[in-house]
Amino acid sequence: MFNSEVSKSAFGKSVLAAALFAVSSFAFAADANGIGKTITEQAIAPWNISVHFDGDGLPAGKGSVAQGEPIYQAKCAMCHGEFGEGAKGYPKMLGETVEHMTELAKKGEDTVGVRGINSLWGHAPTLYDYIRRAMPFFAPQSLSNDEAYATTCYVLYIAEIVKDDKLVCDASVLKATKMPSQDNFYTDPRPDVKNARCMKDCAKGDPVVTQMAVQGVSGDTSRNVAKPANH
Amino acid sequence: MSDKNITVPVNIDEQAVANQTRRSFLRKSVAVAGGAVVAAVAANQASAAAQVTEPLAIPPTNKILGRGVVSIPYGLPSKFEAHVVRRNVEWLTPDTIASISFTPMQDLEGIITPSGLHFERHHGGAVDIDPKTHRLVVHGLVEKPMIFTIEDLKRFPQKSGFWFLECPANGAMEWNGVQMDSVQFTHGMVSCTEWVGVSLLDIMKAVGVKKEATWFFGEGADGAALQRSVPLPGAKDQFGKPISDFDANTIYKDIIVAYAQNGEALRPENGYPIRLIVPGCEANMSVKWLRRLKFVDKPLVTYQETRHYTDGMKDGRFRQYTLVNETNSVVTFPCPDKKMSGKGSYEIRGLAWSGRGKIKAVDVSVDGGKTWTEAKLVDPVFSKCFTRFTLPWEWDGKEALVMSRAMDETGYVQPTLKQLIDERGTSGIYHKNSIQTWKVSANGEVHNVQLRSL
Numbered sequence: 203m204f205n206s207e208v209s210k211s212a213f214g215k216s217v218l219a220a221a222l223f224a225v226s227s228f229a230f231a232a233d234a235n236g237i238g239k240t241i242t243e244q245a246i247a248p249w250n251i252s253v254h255f256d257g258d259g260l261p262a263g264k265g266s267v268a269q270g271e272p273i274y275q276a277k278c279a280m281c282h283g284e285f286g287e288g289a290k291g292y293p294k295m296l297g298e299t300v301e302h303m304t305e306l307a308k309k310g311e312d313t314v315g316v317r318g319i320n321s322l323w324g325h326a327p328t329l330y331d332y333i334r335r336a337m338p339f340f341a342p343q344s345l346s347n348d349e350a351y352a353t354t355c356y357v358l359y360i361a362e363i364v365k366d367d368k369l370v371c372d373a374s375v376l377k378a379t380k381m382p383s384q385d386n387f388y389t390d391p392r393p394d395v396k397n398a399r400c401m402k403d404c405a406k407g408d409p410v411v412t413q414m415a416v417q418g419v420s421g422d423t424s425r426n427v428a429k430p431a432n433h
Numbered sequence: 434m435s436d437k438n439i440t441v442p443v444n445i446d447e448q449a450v451a452n453q454t455r456r457s458f459l460r461k462s463v464a465v466a467g468g469a470v471v472a473a474v475a476a477n478q479a480s481a482a483a484q485v486t487e488p489l490a491i492p493p494t495n496k497i498l499g500r501g502v503v504s505i506p507y508g509l510p511s512k513f514e515a516h517v518v519r520r521n522v523e524w525l526t527p528d529t530i531a532s533i534s535f536t537p538m539q540d541l542e543g544i545i546t547p548s549g550l551h552f553e554r555h556h557g558g559a560v561d562i563d564p565k566t567h568r569l570v571v572h573g574l575v576e577k578p579m580i581f582t583i584e585d586l587k588r589f590p591q592k593s594g595f596w597f598l599e600c601p602a603n604g605a606m607e608w609n610g611v612q613m614d615s616v617q618f619t620h621g622m623v624s625c626t627e628w629v630g631v632s633l634l635d636i637m638k639a640v641g642v643k644k645e646a647t648w649f650f651g652e653g654a655d656g657a658a659l660q661r662s663v664p665l666p667g668a669k670d671q672f673g674k675p676i677s678d679f680d681a682n683t684i685y686k687d688i689i690v691a692y693a694q695n696g697e698a699l700r701p702e703n704g705y706p707i708r709l710i711v712p713g714c715e716a717n718m719s720v721k722w723l724r725r726l727k728f729v730d731k732p733l734v735t736y737q738e739t740r741h742y743t744d745g746m747k748d749g750r751f752r753q754y755t756l757v758n759e760t761n762s763v764v765t766f767p768c769p770d771k772k773m774s775g776k777g778s779y780e781i782r783g784l785a786w787s788g789r790g791k792i793k794a795v796d797v798s799v800d801g802g803k804t805w806t807e808a809k810l811v812d813p814v815f816s817k818c819f820t821r822f823t824l825p826w827e828w829d830g831k832e833a834l835v836m837s838r839a840m841d842e843t844g845y846v847q848p849t850l851k852q853l854i855d856e857r858g859t860s861g862i863y864h865k866n867s868i869q870t871w872k873v874s875a876n877g878e879v880h881n882v883q884l885r886s887l
Contacts, residue, residue: 234639237588238581245580246572249725252652252660255671255734281527291527293740304749312609313745313860322751324671324739332736335658339531342557342656387743387753389670390677392864395856397838397846399796402804409801409834411872411882412610 253331257377260327264372265352267359273349274356277338286318286360294318295361300382319361324387326363326379330354330371351376514540519550520617525606530558531657533600535621538763538784539770544595544811544819546624548695553702554600554622554716557656562722564706567654569690573728576641583692583706589639592632592689595818596712597786598719599623599758601742604865607883608854614881616768619869623761623786625819628710630691636726646728647681650735651709651720661718662732663688663711663756670754671734679789680756687712687817690723713788713817714756715863717742747858758788760847761866762795762822762839773877776830781808785820787841792820794840799826801834801870801884802849808837816842833873834884851885 243250253259275284282288286295297318298306306313323329334350336342345353355371358364363381510517519534526532534553536546553559564583572578603622606612613619642649647667652660665685668676675681691710692699699705704721711718717737732738732754744752762785767773781799785792791814796805811821822837839847850867872882 234589234635237639238579238585241570241572241578241580243572243578246570246578246725249570249652250572250727251658252650252727252733252735254729254731256731258731300749307745307747307749307858307860310747310858313749314862317740319740322740322743324734328733328735328739331733335660336557336656336736339557342658383751386749387739387751389672389674390680390752390755390757392755392757392759393845395848395852397848397852399794399838399840399846400805401796401807404798404805405802409803409884411801411834411870412885 251331251335253327253334255325255328257327257373260330260373260376261347262373263347263351264370265348265350265355266370267352267355267364267367269348270352270354270356270359273345273353274360277341278353278357281339286357288318295320295357297321300386304386319357320363320382322383322386323381324384326354326358326376326381327373329357330376333357517550519553520621522606522613522618531556533602533622535617536624537770538616538621538623538765539768541765541784544625544784544813544821545695546626546819548626548697548700548703551598551624551626551694551700551703552600552622555655555657555702555721556659559702560655560722561701562654562706567706567724569707569723570725571636571640571728572725573649574643574646574730575728576643577639579640586631586690586692586707589631589635591629592635593627593629593693594687594689594710594712595625595627595813595815596687596710597623597625597758597817597819598710598716599761599786599788600717601715601755601758601863603758603761604867605862607850607881608859608861608865611881611883614769616763616765616770619881620761620763622716625784625786626694627696628689628691629693630689630707630710633685633688633690636690637728640728642728645730647730648732649726649728650733651718651723652725652727653704653720654722654724659717659720659737660733660735661720661737662729662735662754663714663718664732664754665728669731671732676754680754684711684714684756690726713758715742715758718756742863744857744863745860747860752861755864758786759864759866760787760789760792760839760841760845761785762792762837762847763869764797764835764837764871767835767873767879768871769879769881772879773828773873775877776828779826779828781824781826781835783808783822783837785822785837785839786818787839787843787845788817789845790842791816792822792839793842793844795820795822796838796840797822797824798836798838799833799873802836802868805838828873830875832875834882835871835873835879836868838868850883 281290281292282295288294295318298316298321300321303313303316303321330350333353334345351371355369359367517537517540519536521532521534536550536552567583569581600622604619607619647665648662649665650660650662652658664676664681666682668681670676689710690707692707694703699708707723708721709719709723744755746752762783764781764783766782781797785795795808797808798805806824808822808824811823814820848867853867870882870884872880
C-alpha cells in the first residue's frame with residue numbers, strides 16, 4: 203500500500219503532520235528516503251518572488267511615479283499606450299471606472315473590451331508581483347525591485363487609482379492602496395443553473411435559429427488560421 | 434464487411450480523380466463488395482443504384498517497395514493527414530506568444546488527443562528546458578523545504594490518469610452570437626491525455642506539509658512565470674469566505690506533477706519537462722514548466738486570479754476561483770468541418786466531459802431540442818476525461834438541428850445558452866459550457882447556429 207492518501211477527515215487536524223510522516227510497516231511502502239535534497243529559504247530566495255494580495259512577499263525598496271514614467275514610456279507604452287489607453291490589442295491600464303463598467307453590465311452591454319487596471323484588478327501588491335515577474339513582455343524579470351516599484355507606481359497613477367504625482371511607492375504604500383475593484387469579486391457559487399433532462403415535448407413551438415456572425419470565421423479550415431466570415 | 438455495392442475510384446491517383454468529370458468518374462465505377470473502402474470520395478454522391486462494374490485497377494503501391502524501418506525514426510502522420518493540425522485565430526490575440534491554438538476536434542477519434550494536437554495556451558511563449566538542469570522546489574508551510582531533480586521525481590510511485598484539460602475560455606467567442614463556424618474553434622480549447630507523474634499527496638508527504646496550509650500554488654519557469662493558487666481543505670478566499678466543499682476537499686487529491694503524456698515525455702508546448710495537472714479544473718491551473726510549489730495559508734489573488742480567469746456577471750461583479758470546468762459536450766460529426774454527403778445511414782459522434790466526475794449520460798436531438806434520444810457511451814468512461822458518445826442516424830436529407838446534452842454523475846445537466854445568459858449575462862468570457870447546435874441543411878452543409886428560444 204502506498205500511504206499517500208491524505209484523508210479529508212485527517213486533513214486540517216492535528217493528526218495531519220503525524221499522518222504525513224507515518225512510517226508504514228510494509229517494506230515496499232512509498233517513502234521518500236533519499237529522494238531530493240532539503241534546501242534553505244536563503245537558497246530559494248531568488249525564486250521566492252511571489253506576492254500575496256495583502257502584500258505578503260513584497261520586497262524592500264521603493265520607486266516613485268516620476269521614476270516610473272521613463273521606464274513605462276520606454277518599455278510599456280508601445281503595448282499599453284502612452285496614456286495607458288492600450289495599443290495593438292494589448293490591455294488598457296486605464297479602462298472604464300468600476301461604476302461605469304457596472305452600468306454597462308447591468309444594461310447588458312459587453313464589458314470585455316473596456317477593462318483596465320482601474321476596473322479589474324483586486325490588489326495593488328499583486329500588480330507589483332505581475333510587473334516584476336512578467337513585464338515588460340519582451341524582457342520578463344529584467345526590472346530591479348526599485349524599478350518594479352516605480353513602474354507599478356506610474357501605472358497606478360495613469361490608471362487614475364492614485365492622484366498624487368509625487369507618490370513614492372514601497373511595500374507599505376502598496377498595502378495601503380485600495381484598488382477600485384477590490385470588493386467587486388466573489389467566490390464561485392456554481393452550479394448556478396439547473397437544466398432538466400427532458401426527453402420529449404421539450405421545446406414549445408419551432409426553435410428560433412439565430413445566426414449573428416459578428417466577427418467570425420468561415421468553416422474553411424484549409425488554412426492554418428481562421429479568416430473573417432464577413433468578407 | 435457489408436455486401437452493399439459501393440463506388441470507388443478506379444485509379445487512386447488523386448490528381449487523375451480530381452480531373453475527372455462526375456460522369457466519366459461514374460462510368461469508370463465498378464462493382465465491389467466490402468465496406469472497408471467507404472472512404473471512397475464520391476460514393477455518396479452517386480445515386481444509390483450506381484454499381485461498380487469495371488475491374489479494379491491494381492494500386493501502384495502493390496507494385497513497389499516501400500520505405501525501410503527507421504527511415505522515419507520518429508513516426509509522423511500520413512502526408513494525406515496534413516490538414517489535421519492545431520490552428521489559431523489571428524484576431525483573437527495581439528501576438529502568438531501570449532495566445533492559444535485549437536485542437537481539431539473534428540478529426541479526433543476515440544478519447545485521446547495526440548500530443549502534437551493538444552491545444553496550446555501560453556502566456557509568455559513555449560520554452561525549451563533542459564531536464565538535467567531543471568529543478569522543482571517545494572516549500573512554504575512545510576517541515577522540510579526540498580528541491581528535486583526530474584530523476585528524483587521519477588523515483589516516487591507513479592500516478593497516472595486519463596484526464597481532459599480545458600481552457601475555461603473554450604467557447605468564449607460565442608456569448609454574443611455565432612462567430613466561429615467550425616468545431617475546432619467553438620470547442621477546440623480542450624484536449625484529453627494520459628498523464629503520468631507523481632501524486633501531489635506523495636510530494637506533500639515527503640516535505641511534511643503543515644496543517645496550517647490551506648492553499649498551495651504552482652509557478653512556471655517560463656517568461657510568464659505563471660502562478661495559480663489551488664485550494665486545500667480549509668481554504669478561504671481573501672474575504673475570509675470558505676471555498677466550496679468540492680473545490681477545497683476533492684480537487685487536490687487527483688493532482689499530479691506530470692512528466693509524461695501519452696506514453697512519452699511531455700511535449701515542450703505542454704510543459705516539458707514537468708507540469709502540474711489539476712484534473713477537471715481550468716487548464717490555467719495546470720502550470721507548465723513547473724519550477725516551484727509553495728504551501729501557504731491564503732490565495733495569491735495574482736494576475737491570473739483577478740485580471741484574468743474571473744468571470745464578469747450581469748450585475749457588474751466578478752466571480753473568482755471558478756475553478757471547475759462543468760459538464761460540456763459537442764457533436765463532432767456532423768459539424769461545420771465535416772459535412773453530410775447524401776441521405777442515408779450515419780453515426781452521430783461526439784465528445785462529452787465533466788470536471789466533477791464521470792459522464793453519466795449524453796442525449797442527442799436532431800430536431801432542435803424538442804425530442805432527445807440517449808446516445809451510447811463508448812467504453813472506457815473515466816472520471817474527468819473525454820467520453821465518446823455515438824448514436825446511429827438515418828438522415829432523411831431534410832434540414833436538421835443537431836445537438837448533444839451531457840449529464841455527469843453528480844446529476845448536473847449541461848445547460849442551454851439561454852440559461853447561462855439569463856443567469857450570468859454575456860460578459861463572463863469563461864465557462865460557456867452550453868449545448869451546441871449544428872444546423873444541417875438539405876444540401877448537406879453544416880453550420881453553427883444558436884437557439885436563443887431554448
